Amino acid sequence: MxxxxxxxxxxxxxxxxxxxxxxxxxxxxxxxxxxxxxxxxxxxxxxxxxxxxxxxxxxxxxxxxxxxxxxxxxxxxxxxxxxxxxxxxxxxxxxxxDPFAMRNKDFGSLGGQKFSGNRKPTAVNAWVQKCEMVFGRMQLTEVQKQELATYQLQGAALFWWNSWKEGLDLTTLTWADFKTRFDLKFIPAAIWSQLSDEFLKLTQEGRTMIEYVTKFNELSRYAPYLVDTQEKKNEKFIKGLNHYLSKSRIPFDVEPFDRVLDLALKYEENEKQFKKWKARVGETSRGSHYRGQQFQRPQQ
CATH class of the missing domain: 1.10.287 (Helix Hairpins)
Structure with missing residues (x-):
């Protein structure tokens, strides 16, 4: 008691x-x-x-x-x-x-964090990504997301918010609207431009698929015009894949992004297995008992 x-x-x-x-x-x-x-x-x-x-x-x-x-x-x-x-x-x-008090309590219990105004891009991005992750486990409207996020602001971030929100209709201000203003405030224009260019040139290169998609999601918010539709996001992601994961193998026009990623992961794993299989087979003139064997590509 x-x-x-x-x-x-x-x-x-x-x-x-x-x-x-x-x-x-x-x-x-x-x-x-x-x-x-x-x-x-x-x-x-x-x-x-x-x-x-x-x-x-x-x-x-x-x-x-x-x-x-x-x-x-x-x-x-x-x-x-x-x-x-x-x-x-x-x-x-x-x-x-008090519904808001209950939502705020749930936000904290799910790992939601405060933000005090750290201007390092990694810190800004980490806080936004954490919010997105927590919001994904809560049933919230876009306005409720904004309300919860702004309630977590402290220090310089809270001072900025109290100044900027004057004259705004907070009952219609969405999470997306807030993020746009938030990014402009806490990520300098020069850094923003640099990160945008980095995303524009991003390819998988020597990264694993998981490393590539993590970097892709991290940088995509700095060039939203490249991923503002499902088709554009899929195309940008696939073009950056290693050469053997060509666009012709993975459909991107109507498939959800999660489906495209799932196919890419399967192709990557299959390619690894294929290379191992080739190493075992060796030259076609050797090991005649391998002749006639075929390596199955994954089904779309």
């Missing part, structure tokens, strides 16, 4: 005063109970040790006094605990009734 109260208190700071009052009253009540128990213990010890000079009248008076206090303490403790339980229930209901 105490842990639950502490959690609700952190998310509902407006109830701090009432919470503290209830807790203080409970502590007072428990303190009174402790005094009563100590008094009874001392009285009992005096009787047992024969050191007390109690009389029947004194004993009766003490018992009556402590009984009265005890009854009062029992009533107070009961009332205090009832009030404490009511505060916890009210706070929990208030938290559950």
């Amino acid at each position: 105490i842990a639950a109260w502490e959690d609700s208190d952190e998310s509902n700071s407006e109830n701090d005063g009432s919470n503290n009052e209830v807790v203080n009253l409970c502590l007072i009540a428990f303190g009174d109970a402790e005094e009563v128990m100590v008094g009874r213990y001392n009285l009992r010890s005096a009787k047992l040790n024969g050191t007390g000079k109690e009389t029947t009248a004194n004993t009766a008076a003490v018992e009556a006094a402590t009984t009265g206090v005890t009854n009062t303490v029992e009533v107070n403790v009961g009332e205090m605990m009832a009030q404490l339980l009511q505060v916890v229930q009210n706070n929990n209901q208030g938290h559950q009734g």
Whole structure:
């Protein structure tokens, strides 16, 4: 119960005063109970040790006094605990009734992070990518994504946001709109141009397929005009593949990007197996028992 109260208190700071009052009253009540128990213990010890000079009248008076206090303490403790339980229930209901608070809590539990204004492209891109990853596991509108993302801003980033949002209709501002402004602010124009050129020239070269697609996704946001349609994104990706993964082997006009990537991964793996097979076969004049064998390409 105490842990639950502490959690609700952190998310509902407006109830701090009432919470503290209830807790203080409970502590007072428990303190009174402790005094009563100590008094009874001392009285009992005096009787047992024969050191007390109690009389029947004194004993009766003490018992009556402590009984009265005890009854009062029992009533107070009961009332205090009832009030404490009511505060916890009210706070929990208030938290559950705030959809944004619940979304923000989910965002954090899924690994969402704060951003304080680091201008290094890697840091900026890492935060955006982390947001995208978390958003992918939550059912959010584009406006709700923007609301959650801007709530994570701190320091210089928060100062910029508070200045820039003036006059905007935040009920229609989308995550894409925010990212455009965000990138322009925290990635210098010269760096942006450099990264855009890097994406324009990007090829698989000596990278594995996983390394290539990771770099592709990282740099594509700096040249959105090259990937703003499914067909353009697929074509750019396929043109950068190693020569043996030609465009003629992988359709890109109507296939989703994930499908294109899946085919590329299969072709890459198949090519590795094919090279191993050729190494085993060796020259066609050797190992006649290999003749007639064929290596199967993966099916699209």
